[in-house]
Amino acid sequence: MLRIEESGERTLPGARETVPLADVLAELIGRRDEFRRLRHVPKDFVARLKQAGLYRAATPARFGGDPLPPAAFLSQVERISEVDGSTGWVASFGSAQIYLAALPLETQEKIYADGPDVAFAGALFPPQRGEETARGHRLTGRWKFASGCMGADLLGVGMPGDEASGGKPRTAVLRPEQVEIVQEWDVVGMQGTGSFDLVVDGVEVAREWTFVRGGEPTVDEPLYRYPTIAYAAQVLAVVGAGVARAALDHAREVGGGYKGVTGAPKLADRAYYRTEVARSEAALRSARAFFYEATAQTWETVLRGDPATDEQNAELRLASAHLAKTASDVVSGLVEVSGTAPIGTTHPLQRLLGDALVPKQHAFLGPAIYDAAGAVLMGLPPTTPGFR
CATH class of the missing domain: 1.20.140.10 (Butyryl-CoA Dehydrogenase, subunit A, domain 3)
Incomplete structure (x- = not known):
């Protein structure tokens, strides 16, 4: 049966309000059909997931996060998915800060300047090479499968690997206002994930706002190892x-x-x-x-x-x-x-x-x-x- 019991509410550093995950799950039961009709999890419910700690569970402690051991975070995603798979899929990207930990520390300081609860959504495929500029790369293209993009604070798009990255692909990080979201998502499963397309038109991204996916972290904390x-x-x-x-x-x-x-x-x-x-x-x-x-x-x-x-x-x-x-x-x-x-x-x-x-x-x-x-x-x- 659905497990919505709560083992105790945590007070999270820097949080304005915290709620037990059980409360969020009870609300989700009444809204999951709405999310399937919308084809995405709206920003107000992403905010509820933030209040439950899902979007600081992989934020470095040095930036006010509350990084959870992997098994603890995975268990929370599993519980959410028992109620609604689409919402569990979107919540799972609360782990995406493990990617962002490869950014320069100065960039991460800017990302978490307003708090540790940051939602990141990436559309990495097909990787597209941008025009090199003095500051970084000028990107133009369309990328698919940006799950959770409608409620994201940051968006990422994929670039091919190169010699400097050891062949591993890169990701460029952008603000939502730099990206057009095309709501193309007609599928038989995970209908509410909002895995829409991202379109970028001539946006210059500085090198310090790109990272190697799976690259060495700049944060020295256990989760990022x-x-x-x-x-x-x-x-x-x-x-x-x-x-x-x-x-x-x-x-x-x-x-x-x-x-x-x-x-x-x-x-x-x-x-x-x-x-x-x-x-x-x-x-x-x-x-x-x-x-x-x-x-x-x-x-x-x-x-x-x-x-x-x-x-x-x-x-x-x-x-x-x-x-x-x-x-x-x-x-x-x-x-x-x-x-x-x-x-x-x-x-x-x-x-x-x-x-x-x-x-x-x-x-x-x-x-x-x-x-x-x-x-x-x-x-x-x-x-x-x-x-x-």
């Missing part, structure tokens, strides 16, 4: 876990009452239904256990002051891809044994089916990750670029 790209994959994978949990809770709740129009036994009286619910419960919990175990082990290494190993990074990537796939498989399996009811467009499982599909399809979580992780675990180089 945790594998950056792996964490970016984790925050998306755990959204799928929350969605799958919601589907399982629904399946268990309706199993005792639903009867088909043919007069067949109710779902809970059918052996194949009970079997699928049990199999799915075991699969999801097992994948979550691997996911959080790998997270805890890597975090312990980082806290000791040691760098995460290549094997630990591979396990984080593997656990994330496996969790995303397992979550999608769970929802799909529950739909398959639930009769004709889920074919309706307004049926809860139909929405959850689409939402669970999206994390699995993400480039950070796709089938190629298994091959790359397997290569590293056998002492070989990863087989996909940007694996670490």
Whole structure:
């Protein structure tokens, strides 16, 4: 069942107002349909997520943030996703300050000048090279998939890697007034993420407002020594876990009452239904256990002051891809044994089916990750670029 219990309200440094996450989840239950109609999470609800601490959870402590251990933040995103996958997806980018930590400290001081609660949304693809100027780059182009851009304080667009970045892509950081948002987003899942296109027309971005994605941080705090790209994959994978949990809770709740129009036994009286619910419960919990175990082990290494190993990074990537796939498989399996009811467009499982599909399809979580992780675990180089 939905977990909206609260273990205690934290007083966050520099906060004007804090609210328990449970209160935000209760409000979300009443607004998630609105967000799907809008196709985005509006700025006023992003403000509520800020009050719950989601957008300072990866802000450096030196700038007034309250950086959480990865497992603590991932658990919060998972809880939100149980209520609404789209909002969980948007909230997951509260982790994006791990990217921003690669900016010069002087730039970060400007970013957090008004407080630590900063929402960043990036549209990184397709990477587009800007015209070099004396100060930096003049950018013109259109980028896709800027999840959460309607409520963002900062926006990023992708640039190709170069020799200076070791081939890793760069991101240019802009203010919302420098960017046009094109609301093109017509999808079967995560309909409320507002993953719209960003258009930039001749905007000059100074070099100190660009960073290498996955580059060395300029902030010396434990969270920024945790594998950056792996964490970016984790925050998306755990959204799928929350969605799958919601589907399982629904399946268990309706199993005792639903009867088909043919007069067949109710779902809970059918052996194949009970079997699928049990199999799915075991699969999801097992994948979550691997996911959080790998997270805890890597975090312990980082806290000791040691760098995460290549094997630990591979396990984080593997656990994330496996969790995303397992979550999608769970929802799909529950739909398959639930009769004709889920074919309706307004049926809860139909929405959850689409939402669970999206994390699995993400480039950070796709089938190629298994091959790359397997290569590293056998002492070989990863087989996909940007694996670490």
